[in-house]
Every structure is written in C-alpha cells, then in structure tokens.
Amino acid sequence: MGSRFHIINARIVNEGRIFSGSVAVENDRILAVYEDSIPTLDESIEEIDAAGKLLVPGVIDCHVHFREPGLTHKADLSTESRAAVAGGVTSYFEMPNTLPNTITLELLEEKFRLAEVKSLPNFSFFLGASNDNIVEIVNADPKTVCGVKVFFGASTGNMLVDNISNLEDIFRLSPIPIAAHCEDESLIRLNSQAMRDEFGDEIPVEMHPVIRSAEACYRSTKLAVNLAQKYNTRLHITHLSSARELDLLDNLQSLAQKQITAEVCPHYLWFYDEDYIRLGTRLKVNPSIKSVEDRSALLQGLINGKIDIISTDHAPHLLTEKAQSYFKSPSGTPLVQHSLPAMMEFVHRGKLSLDMLVEKMCHAPAVCYGIENRGFIRPDYFADLVLIDPDRSWTVSGENILYKCGWSVFEGVTFHSTITHTFVNGNLVYQDGRFSDTIKGKRITFNR
Numbered sequence: 001m002g003s004r005f006h007i008i009n010a011r012i013v014n015e016g017r018i019f020s021g022s023v024a025v026e027n028d029r030i031l032a033v034y035e036d037s038i039p040t041l042d043e044s045i046e047e048i049d050a051a052g053k054l055l056v057p058g059v060i061d062c063h064v065h066f067r068e069p070g071l072t073h074k075a076d077l078s079t080e081s082r083a084a085v086a087g088g089v090t091s092y093f094e095m096p097n098t099l100p101n102t103i104t105l106e107l108l109e110e111k112f113r114l115a116e117v118k119s120l121p122n123f124s125f126f127l128g129a130s131n132d133n134i135v136e137i138v139n140a141d142p143k144t145v146c147g148v149k150v151f152f153g154a155s156t157g158n159m160l161v162d163n164i165s166n167l168e169d170i171f172r173l174s175p176i177p178i179a180a181h182c183e184d185e186s187l188i189r190l191n192s193q194a195m196r197d198e199f200g201d202e203i204p205v206e207m208h209p210v211i212r213s214a215e216a217c218y219r220s221t222k223l224a225v226n227l228a229q230k231y232n233t234r235l236h237i238t239h240l241s242s243a244r245e246l247d248l249l250d251n252l253q254s255l256a257q258k259q260i261t262a263e264v265c266p267h268y269l270w271f272y273d274e275d276y277i278r279l280g281t282r283l284k285v286n287p288s289i290k291s292v293e294d295r296s297a298l299l300q301g302l303i304n305g306k307i308d309i310i311s312t313d314h315a316p317h318l319l320t321e322k323a324q325s326y327f328k329s330p331s332g333t334p335l336v337q338h339s340l341p342a343m344m345e346f347v348h349r350g351k352l353s354l355d356m357l358v359e360k361m362c363h364a365p366a367v368c369y370g371i372e373n374r375g376f377i378r379p380d381y382f383a384d385l386v387l388i389d390p391d392r393s394w395t396v397s398g399e400n401i402l403y404k405c406g407w408s409v410f411e412g413v414t415f416h417s418t419i420t421h422t423f424v425n426g427n428l429v430y431q432d433g434r435f436s437d438t439i440k441g442k443r444i445t446f447n448r
C-alpha cells in the first residue's frame, strides 16, 4: 500500500454522527474527511471501496494482559497482537502482572523495547504498584506512560498493595493516572474460608460470586474513591462488575472533567451467574461475573454515563491450567479478538446505539487517559481505522481463534458483524484473515 490512499463510500461513525463519506490517508495520518465522495479524484491514488461497510476509529483497549515477559506459554506480544488487530483493536494498554512484575521503570522500559519490535497495534504499559516502589511511581513520565496499576485485592499474579499508608502515598504522589482493581481482600478471605468449611477443596465454580462478592467490590471501590477524593487523584476503576458500585460514580460531569472514571468489560455485559454451569472455570474471572441484575445495571450505567469506557481485561490462561480445581484454576478469560464483534451484537439487538459503541470503545479511552492524536476520525490524527461489515456473520470456533491459548468463552457463538480491515498508523495490518506482520505499532503518547 502506498503512502496515500482513500477509503471511499463508507458509513462513517464518528463523534456522535453516522454519515456516508470518504477518508484520505497520507503516510501515518488522516489527511481529510469528506461527506460523500472525495471532490478531486486522482487516478493514481489507491482506493479502498468500503460500500456497505462501517468505518470507525480503531478500538483502544485500555486493559489487556499479554503475558510477556515470563508467562509466554499463555500468550505473547506477537500472538495477542494478531488477535487484537483481527478484533479491530489498534491500541492497547498492557498490565504489569507479568514475570518479573513490572514494578520498576527499568522493567517498564524493557516492555516498551519488546513491543517496539513485536506489536502490531500501538501500545502503552502500566507500571505496577507494590508496597515499596513509590520512588518508581513518582518518577514515571506522564507523557509516555499510561498509568500505574494498583491491586486493592490480590488477583492473578499476587501484586497486592495491602497497607493503607502505602496506598495513601500512591494516591497523594502519583503523577500518572491510577488504574485500580478493587476487591476487598479481607472479605474475600472470610468468604473463602466459609466455602472451604462447606465444600472442602472441591468448591463449585458457581460459588465464585459468593466468594468474590458484590460487597467485596463495593467496599474496595469505596476506599479507592475516598482516597481519590481526599488527594484529588486521577483514578480509573477497572472492570466494574456490580450494580452497587455505580452508586459511587457520577455522570454529572463530562468525561474530560472527571477525576474518577470507570470501565466495564464485554463479559460482564454478556454473561451472568447461570453461565457458570455451562462454561465452568472458563468464566472464572476477577472480579467475578455476578447476577442478571448486576449485568443489566452495568449496561444501564454504560449508557447513562456512569461508566466511561469498555475495555476487555483480556486475560489468557491455558485450558489445562483452567481445568484445575476452584482455587488452583487461574482467573481470567481471553477477549481482545472478540470484544468489538460482541459489542456489535448489542447494536444488532437494539440494546446499544452504534455511536455509543464508538464513543465507549474508541473515543472515550482516548479522552479518559489523554491519548494524543488518536481515537477520532479527524484530520492530522493517526490513521487508526477499522472497517466492519455489519451484514457478514461468522461463528467463533477453534479454526478462527487467534489467541495463543486457543480458546474463547464465545466458542459456538455467531456474530453478525465481521471486521474486514484494520489500519494502524495508516498501514493495512489486517485484511480478511491476512496479516501484514512487518509493520509495527508505535508507543502511545499523552497530553498531560
């Protein structure tokens, strides 16, 4: 593909509008956006005819676990990169519970170096908080690091910050946004013991939301919100999973003004507790997937603006690891390839508007974290673009799953939309099942 091309005849979904139009791309940027056709046509310029397709800004997934370094038997930057671009994801933020844990700036820079040669989408990496790395956090560069991840409750990887004075220091001093995993550890321990007393080690996975309860989420999210209010910290609550946590969030301010923001993931909107019977530990994630009432409240919270963004918490594990008994089975489920098609189903069913989907998956992540020049179809912005055929169905199966771990909770599900083209920085990296593996994403920068 040359340095200039046009995407013509598309239905463009951008900034609350849906219109027929064309986009001119030059090098890595969007040159111009036209309503209807491009006025002066130059025969030498390559055209991509997007008739019948939707053109959206690439999805920005602010929460993935790609497992490199140290856990590359589960996933790695190359495999999950391919899954990401096949899923319309053009940028991601990756989490620090790799091995070693990403708790120093030196280890963080090592991850960036790996991604520079391996990643197809654009990337940023979270620094991880521990009980003794405040010096690293204080020295993180807000312009080039997405944020610091704080585990208020232990999850996969055991990166718990469990000392209140350390939490206070982090909230007082962090120059970068705090992304918080909120589950109250002491309550989870109590609930676990009660279940052990009842079932021994063979705890049925349906008990997961009883152990990792809505109350545990509420208590911990409340603590995080209180700390952020006390120190005026930029706080982002990851993976909301319960109705009650919504009481702690506000939708009166615009996203750009908010100090406290939140995300939900497709699995909390799609599944609910009865699905444990069918899917077993494949659906064991932290925080747990809860009741049908929680599920509908989360969709409502997304629509009414209490929840700002959709990210995936893509967390791959091998099926052999997942097949173990309740406590040994690691929490997490892979999602990055299926989040856009899954959310498009909500559009097909009339539960979410198309412009709201684009708002929550493409625009809002950019606003939420202050990403520079991405997330919108605007002149001079990076040409991170995705074409979707909304009338081409496909069924998730072993043959089309791209995760290194090779499975998905969506196996057997038919999606009505297909992602046909993914452009990253003006490069066509994915088209109809084929990849251009030589072209790499860039390090994301921030306006802060």
Ligand code: DOR
Pocket (backbone or CB within 6 Å): 065, 097, 155, 156, 157, 181, 284, 285, 286, 287, 315, 316, 330, 331, 332, 333
């Ligand atoms: O389900 C989860 N999986 N929750 C987490 O907090 C971590 C993640 C993982 O890394 O597997």
Ligand code: ZN
Pocket (backbone or CB within 6 Å): 063, 064, 065, 095, 313, 315
């Ligand atoms: Zn996570």
